[in-house]
Amino acid sequence: MSTAPPPAAPDPAAPWPGPFIRYDLVKELVIALGVVTLLTLVLTILFTSPDDPPVTIQSWSRAAPRDFVTTSLSELAGTSEIAEYGPPYNHTPEATQKIGPLDLQSAAGVRIPIDTARDFVLEPLRSVPGQPHLQLAIRAYETAPPKLREAWIAAYEAALERARFPGATIALPTGRYGPVAPMMTALLGLAQSGGLDGDLLANEHTFYQTNYTKPLLFLSGGEYFEERAEGQHLLGTQWGMMNETGSYPGQVWLWLYTVWYQIEPFLESPNADALIFVLMGVLSLAFVCIPFIPGLRDLPRHLRLYRAVWRDHYREVEGDPG
Amino acid sequence: MWTTLVRERAVSSLPPEKLLPDRQPSYVSSWIYVFGVATIAALIVVVISGMILGLGGPTWWHTTSLGRFFNGIHLWGVEIFFFAMVVHLWGKFFMGAWRGGRGRTWVTGATTFLIAIGAAFTGYLSQQNFDSQWIASEGKDGLNSVGIGAFFNVANFGQMYTFHVILLPVAVMALVVWHVLLVRRHGVVPPYPAKSSLGPGPASPPGEGSAP
Numbered sequence: 001m002s003t004a005p006p007p008a009a010p011d012p013a014a015p016w017p018g019p020f021i022r023y024d025l026v027k028e029l030v031i032a033l034g035v036v037t038l039l040t041l042v043l044t045i046l047f048t049s050p051d052d053p054p055v056t057i058q059s060w061s062r063a064a065p066r067d068f069v070t071t072s073l074s075e076l077a078g079t080s081e082i083a084e085y086g087p088p089y090n091h092t093p094e095a096t097q098k099i100g101p102l103d104l105q106s107a108a109g110v111r112i113p114i115d116t117a118r119d120f121v122l123e124p125l126r127s128v129p130g131q132p133h134l135q136l137a138i139r140a141y142e143t144a145p146p147k148l149r150e151a152w153i154a155a156y157e158a159a160l161e162r163a164r165f166p167g168a169t170i171a172l173p174t175g176r177y178g179p180v181a182p183m184m185t186a187l188l189g190l191a192q193s194g195g196l197d198g199d200l201l202a203n204e205h206t207f208y209q210t211n212y213t214k215p216l217l218f219l220s221g222g223e224y225f226e227e228r229a230e231g232q233h234l235l236g237t238q239w240g241m242m243n244e245t246g247s248y249p250g251q252v253w254l255w256l257y258t259v260w261y262q263i264e265p266f267l268e269s270p271n272a273d274a275l276i277f278v279l280m281g282v283l284s285l286a287f288v289c290i291p292f293i294p295g296l297r298d299l300p301r302h303l304r305l306y307r308a309v310w311r312d313h314y315r316e317v318e319g320d321p322g
Numbered sequence: 323m324w325t326t327l328v329r330e331r332a333v334s335s336l337p338p339e340k341l342l343p344d345r346q347p348s349y350v351s352s353w354i355y356v357f358g359v360a361t362i363a364a365l366i367v368v369v370i371s372g373m374i375l376g377l378g379g380p381t382w383w384h385t386t387s388l389g390r391f392f393n394g395i396h397l398w399g400v401e402i403f404f405f406a407m408v409v410h411l412w413g414k415f416f417m418g419a420w421r422g423g424r425g426r427t428w429v430t431g432a433t434t435f436l437i438a439i440g441a442a443f444t445g446y447l448s449q450q451n452f453d454s455q456w457i458a459s460e461g462k463d464g465l466n467s468v469g470i471g472a473f474f475n476v477a478n479f480g481q482m483y484t485f486h487v488i489l490l491p492v493a494v495m496a497l498v499v500w501h502v503l504l505v506r507r508h509g510v511v512p513p514y515p516a517k518s519s520l521g522p523g524p525a526s527p528p529g530e531g532s533a534p
Contacts, residue, residue, distance in 0.1 A: 051451050
C-alpha cells in the first residue's frame with residue numbers, strides 16, 4: 001500500500017498518486033447480489049405482485065351493455081375517437097398532433113389501417129352463422145343512402161337512454177331504427193357470448209395471434225374501460241403513468257414525463273403528446289450529453305455536494321471537518 | 323494476424339490489474355459507491371427471474387403460484403434496479419464523474435438508464451393484465467403523435483414481448499458491460515480540488531470538462 005499523502009488537487013486524467021485501500025470487487029458483487037436477492041425475496045413474500053385481470057369485450061358487454069352498445073354505435077357511425085384518430089389508423093383530416101409546422105404523425109402514414117364500422121361492427125356481424133335476417137339487415141344498412149343511415153343511428157342513439165337490456169337483447173321504445181336495431185342486438189349477443197373477442201383478434205390468413213390492436217382500440221372507446229382505470233388511479237390526471245393497479249409502485253421513473261401533463265401549456269394543448277415527447281427527447285439527449293455541455297458539466301463543482309461524498313478525503317487534505 | 327492485434331490491444335487497455343484490481347484509491351470510501359454494484363446485482367436478479375418466467379411462457383405467472391412468485395421477484399428486482407441506478411446516477415452527477423476523459427463512461431451509463439426505461443415499459447405491456455391494457459391504450463397516443471406508433475405498436479403483444487425479452491435486455495446488458503469496462507479502464511474519478519489548492523482566480527481545476 002502506498003504511504004504517499006493524498007494530493008489536494010488530483011489530476012482526474014492522471015493515475016492516482018496517493019494512498020490506496022484494499023478492495024475486492026468480486027466480493028463486493030457477491031455481497032450485493034446476496035443482499036438484493038434477499039431483499040427481493042422479502043418484498044415478494046410480503047407483497048407479491050399485482051395482477052388485475054384484463055377487460056374482455058365479453059366482460060365489458062355483460063357488465064355495461066349500455067356503454068358497449070353506445071360505443072359500438074359510434075364505431076358504426078364513424079364518430080368514435082378511434083374512427084377520427086388519424087394516422088396510423090386512418091386518414092381523418094386535421095386529426096394529427098403537430099410540433100409547430102412539423103406533422104410527424106402524418107409523415108409516418110396509415111400503417112395500421114382501422115375502419116371502425118367495418119372492423120368492429122360489420123365484419124364480425126357478417127361472421128355470425130345461421131341468421132339470414134341479420135345478413136339482410138347488414139346489406140340494407142350498407143346499401144342505404146348516408147343520410148338515412150345517419151337518421152337510423154341518431155334515432156337509435158336517442159332511444160338508448162331509455163333502453164333496457166334483458167338477457168342478451170335490447171328492449172327499445174318503438175322507433176325508426178331501420179336495420180341498426182337488429183344489428184346492435186346481434187352484436188351485443190355476439191359480444192356477450194365471447195365471440196366478438198375472437199372475431200376482433202382473428203385474421204383469416206393466420207392461425208396464431210399476438211396482435212391485440214383491434215380489440216384494445218375497441219375497448220378503449222368505452223367509458224367502462226376508463227372508469228375501471230380511474231378506480232385504479234391510472235388516469236393521466238391522477239399521475240397514472242407512474243402508478244400501478246392497487247397500491248403497488250409502478251413506473252416511478254416516469255415522474256418527469258407525467259409532470260408535464262399536469263401543467264400549462266401542455267395541460268390544454270391539443271398537441272400535448274407530441275410536444276411532451278419531443279421535450280423529453282431533448283431533455284434525455286441533454287442528460288446523456290452532460291459531459292459535453294459547458295455550464296451544465298460544471299454545475300457539480302459549484303453545488304459542492306461532492307464534499308459530502310469525499311468528506312474523509314477533504315478532512316485529510318484540508319485538516320478540517322469539511 | 324489481426325486477431326493477435328485485437329488480443330494485444332485488449333490486454334494493454336485492460337490488463338488484469340486494471341480489470342480486477344485488489345486495491346482502490348483511498349477516496350473510494352463512501353456508501354455512494356455501493357449503488358453501482360447494487361444496480362448490477364439487481365440486473366442479475368431481474369435477468370435470471372425473467373429467464374425463469376420466460377421458460378414458462380407469458381401466461382405462466384397468471385396461472386401458477388410458482389410463476390406468480392417469480393413474477394414478484396422480477397417486479398421487485400426491477401424496482402430495486404431503478405432505485406439503485408437513479409441513486410448511482412445522481413451520485414455520479416454530483417461527483418462530476420465525467421472528468422478526466424470519462425465522458426464515454428457517463429454516456430454509456432445514462433444511455434443504459436434510458437434503454438432500461440424502454441425495457442421496463444415493454445415489460446409492463448407484456449404483463450397481459452388490465453395494467454398492460456391501460457398502458458397500451460394511453461401509451462399509443464404519445465408514440466403515435468410523433469409517428470413512432472406506426473412502427474412500434476404497443477397493442478401488438480408479440481412485438482412488445484420480443485422487445486422486452488430479447489432486444490432491449492441485450493442492449494442493456496451490452497451497455498452495462500461496456501460501462502463497467504470503461505470504469506475499470508479509466509478508474510474511479512478522483513475528488514475535486516480541495517479548498518487549500520485553489521487560488522483566488524476563477525481557475526478551472528485540472529481535467530474539468532471531458533473528451534470521450
